[in-house]
Amino acid sequence: MNLQKSGLNKFDKPEVKTFKNLKTFIIGIALLASHHTMLAQSKVKSTDEDAQGEITTALITHSSDGIFSSTASFTFEVKNTYRKVETGKVSYLVTDQRNKKITSDSVMVKIGARGSDSYRFSVPKLATGFYKINFMINVNDYDDTTKRDFGIRPSEITSSYPRPTDFDSFWQTAKDELAKVKPEYKITEKPELEKLNRRVYQVEMKSLGNIIIRGWLTEPATKSKNKKFPVLLGLPGYQVTIAPIMGEDDDLAIFTVDTRGQGLSKDVIDTRRDDFIVYNLEDKNKYVMRGVIMDCIRSIDFIFSRPELRHDNILVSGGSMGGFLTIATAGLDKRVTICSAQNPIMSDIYNLEGEVEWPLNTIKKFVKVKPGLTYKKVLDNLQYYDCKNFATTIKCSTLVGIGLLDPYVPPNNAFVVYNNIPAKKKIMVFKNLAHEVDVKYKQYEALWMNDTFALF
Amino acid sequence: MTLKKPSSKFIVIAALLIVFSSKIAFGGGFPLRPGRLIISSSVSYFFANSKWDTAGYKVAFPNNGKFSSYSYALYAEYGISRRFSLVASVPYLVNTYSETNYLSVNSGVGDLETGIRYYIGNINFRSYFTIQATVISPLYTNLNLGYGLTGGEIKLSYGGGGHLFGCNSYYVIENAVRQYFGSSGPLQYRYNASYGLSLDKKFRNQISVAFSGFYSTSNNKQFNILNPINNKDFAFNQLSASYGHAFGKNLSLILTGGHFITGRNTGDGLTASGALIYRIDYR
Numbered sequence: 121m122n123l124q125k126s127g128l129n130k131f132d133k134p135e136v137k138t139f140k141n142l143k144t145f146i147i148g149i150a151l152l153a154s155h156h157t158m159l160a161q162s163k164v165k166s167t168d169e170d171a172q173g174e175i176t177t178a179l180i181t182h183s184s185d186g187i188f189s190s191t192a193s194f195t196f197e198v199k200n201t202y203r204k205v206e207t208g209k210v211s212y213l214v215t216d217q218r219n220k221k222i223t224s225d226s227v228m229v230k231i232g233a234r235g236s237d238s239y240r241f242s243v244p245k246l247a248t249g250f251y252k253i254n255f256m257i258n259v260n261d262y263d264d265t266t267k268r269d270f271g272i273r274p275s276e277i278t279s280s281y282p283r284p285t286d287f288d289s290f291w292q293t294a295k296d297e298l299a300k301v302k303p304e305y306k307i308t309e310k311p312e313l314e315k316l317n318r319r320v321y322q323v324e325m326k327s328l329g330n331i332i333i334r335g336w337l338t339e340p341a342t343k344s345k346n347k348k349f350p351v352l353l354g355l356p357g358y359q360v361t362i363a364p365i366m367g368e369d370d371d372l373a374i375f376t377v378d379t380r381g382q383g384l385s386k387d388v389i390d391t392r393r394d395d396f397i398v399y400n401l402e403d404k405n406k407y408v409m410r411g412v413i414m415d416c417i418r419s420i421d422f423i424f425s426r427p428e429l430r431h432d433n434i435l436v437s438g439g440s441m442g443g444f445l446t447i448a449t450a451g452l453d454k455r456v457t458i459c460s461a462q463n464p465i466m467s468d469i470y471n472l473e474g475e476v477e478w479p480l481n482t483i484k485k486f487v488k489v490k491p492g493l494t495y496k497k498v499l500d501n502l503q504y505y506d507c508k509n510f511a512t513t514i515k516c517s518t519l520v521g522i523g524l525l526d527p528y529v530p531p532n533n534a535f536v537v538y539n540n541i542p543a544k545k546k547i548m549v550f551k552n553l554a555h556e557v558d559v560k561y562k563q564y565e566a567l568w569m570n571d572t573f574a575l576f
Numbered sequence: 577m578t579l580k581k582p583s584s585k586f587i588v589i590a591a592l593l594i595v596f597s598s599k600i601a602f603g604g605g606f607p608l609r610p611g612r613l614i615i616s617s618s619v620s621y622f623f624a625n626s627k628w629d630t631a632g633y634k635v636a637f638p639n640n641g642k643f644s645s646y647s648y649a650l651y652a653e654y655g656i657s658r659r660f661s662l663v664a665s666v667p668y669l670v671n672t673y674s675e676t677n678y679l680s681v682n683s684g685v686g687d688l689e690t691g692i693r694y695y696i697g698n699i700n701f702r703s704y705f706t707i708q709a710t711v712i713s714p715l716y717t718n719l720n721l722g723y724g725l726t727g728g729e730i731k732l733s734y735g736g737g738g739h740l741f742g743c744n745s746y747y748v749i750e751n752a753v754r755q756y757f758g759s760s761g762p763l764q765y766r767y768n769a770s771y772g773l774s775l776d777k778k779f780r781n782q783i784s785v786a787f788s789g790f791y792s793t794s795n796n797k798q799f800n801i802l803n804p805i806n807n808k809d810f811a812f813n814q815l816s817a818s819y820g821h822a823f824g825k826n827l828s829l830i831l832t833g834g835h836f837i838t839g840r841n842t843g844d845g846l847t848a849s850g851a852l853i854y855r856i857d858y859r
């Protein structure tokens with residue numbers, strides 16, 4: 121019996137797992153997953169001195185970011201504290217991102233009583249791309265699987281699906297439509313929310329289709345009339361309500377926006393959480409993300425309307441859907457100075473099939489209830505909303521962060537986006553993280569912004 | 577399938593920068609933001625009643641001799657772009673030498689130094705390289721106030737920030753080569769390594785230690801007892817410690833004390849200084 125652990129560790133360290141008297145627990149679970157039963161079993165076993173102990177394992181990937189130029193290598197460490205020899209097998213299975221077997225290997229092991237051993241594995245001759253690797257240990261008193269991802273020469277990854285030929289004109293049309301909508305900016309100071317010497321304003325404006333969107337602008341309080349602040353435009357994640365961002369900083373204005381259908385901007389579009397991603401997806405000209413992306417462009421318009429904000433120092437940043445919107449905004453609007461996208465969803469959409477559940481399962485459900493609509497038609501529509509296609513026109517310096525274990529943004533897909541960016545760029549890969557980035561990313565992002573905007 | 581809660585949490589956090597992380601610490605060698613003017617008014621005191629001779633042995637000044645120097649200096653630095661900043665400084669000196677039945681006082685404006693600093697680059701935005709070119713112009717004719725020679729200097733600086741014991745820290749390493757022009761104009765090599773700790777998260781209080789030195793060569797090997805700091809062929813190393821306090825975002829005071837630890841053909845000096853630093857942002 122294999123006990124599988126996800127291995128989605130938050131910290132970039134070898135994973136160490138411990139199960140005491142594991143087989144005792146397995147027996148208990150197999151008979152009846154009863155707490156009392158397990159306790160009883162454990163007590164019975166605890167009288168057996170040979171059964172007292174544990175097996176701990178640690179997997180070391182011989183690359184700080186899980187990326188190799190040719191041969192991938194790992195060390196699997198096993199520690200046995202039982203008072204008896206543990207025998208069995210340590211093996212690995214390499215699959216592609218769609219779980220198709222690529223290669224495997226195993227080694228018979230004999231770990232002495234209260235002993236330890238380590239086993240080095242090399243996985244050679246792999247083609248460019250990302251792979252899943254499962255390390256299994258099966259010995260007398262312990263069975264376990266540790267999962268990791270790794271990449272081979274990801275800078276060579278490309279998508280086999282081209283950009284729609286009318287991609288640029290499609291979005292130019294959208295921007296032209298947006299330009300015809302008078303923004304009618306309303307900015308209202310909210311003194312009751314102000315703290316840490318920071319002013320808070322609620323911002324309201326009209327965007328594509330005359331839909332009203334709202335956001336929060338916070339600025340350092342200053343007596344200087346000439347002071348102009350660089351701006352962070354924070355773009356929202358999926359169905360998140362944005363709050364004003366506070367904090368002690370003398371230099372930076374922060375504008376966060378609830379795009380349509382999110383947070384404070386649900387006057388017209390107010391869907392169930394799951395339905396938002398497929399709202400009007402049957403028509404690429406009416407799909408909700410067309411308006412959402414234009415809301416981001418309108419947010420740049422707003423920044424340009426403010427005399428106290430620097431129009432040449434705009435950082436656009438966001439994670440997940442915010443990462444997608446960041447890439448889209450930077451690709452469509454050359455007024456963005458630098459951008460930072462973390463775990464951008466909707467990346468290389470055709471190639472998500474077989475790799476992720478969300479949002480494809482939601483899309484498939486949507487297709488089922490729409491007569492005449494096909495899954496292919498929807499995926500074709502989504503080509504106009506694919507991160508990789510926005511990335512090709514980014515002109516500003518770009519920072520991208522990904523987790524190799526991301527269930528929504530597989531690393532293959534993320535690298536397609538990254539490799540499509542023609543501008544100066546940097547990617548930070550976190551081998552043990554899923555749909556998140558490490559705090560190191562945020563620290564780097566802040567330092568990078570401070571340097572770029574000369575906020576020494 | 578829905579996006580799970582942890583993702584939502586991430587999304588909120590991920591939308592933000594750690595924008596409130598500290599900026600790099602102040603110190604010589606760091607680039608200066610455009611539009612920022614830093615003005616420093618300082619007073620420095622140097623005292624010596626003995627010297628290191630040419631062999632590096634300590635020798636008392638003859639006849640109970642004592643040398644002291646007060647320097648009142650103005651320093652200004654202005655960021656003109658992300659890469660460039662202008663620097664200028666001018667001191668007013670009062671040099672006094674006394675021994676039994678003898679007193680000599682010389683005072684006046686010293687050397688004007690004007691320069692331009694260029695931000696070369698950085699390592700992961702945590703440490704910075706700058707280079708500075710400076711012209712030294714004497715504003716006096718009394719040679720007891722300085723060499724009276726025009727000079728030029730190139731200074732390479734490396735500075736960065738980090739953490740130690742939970743405190744923000746910074747370090748600066750500077751190396752400069754200065755050449756005074758003229759028949760006996762010395763060629764000088766200056767070096768400085770300093771390390772500072774901020775004692776609180778708001779950078780209100782800082783302490784630092786520094787090791788610095790001077791190596792000057794010239795065909796003029798004389799020891800000028802009326803002004804030991806005006807020798808041309810000498811060397812010394814100094815240890816110093818500083819305390820800095822910020823009275824607000826724009827005003828801070830730095831107090832420094834130091835002592836020469838080795839020397840050759842120079843006074844055995846004790847130094848102390850206080851600097852009031854004011855910054856104004858014009859952008």
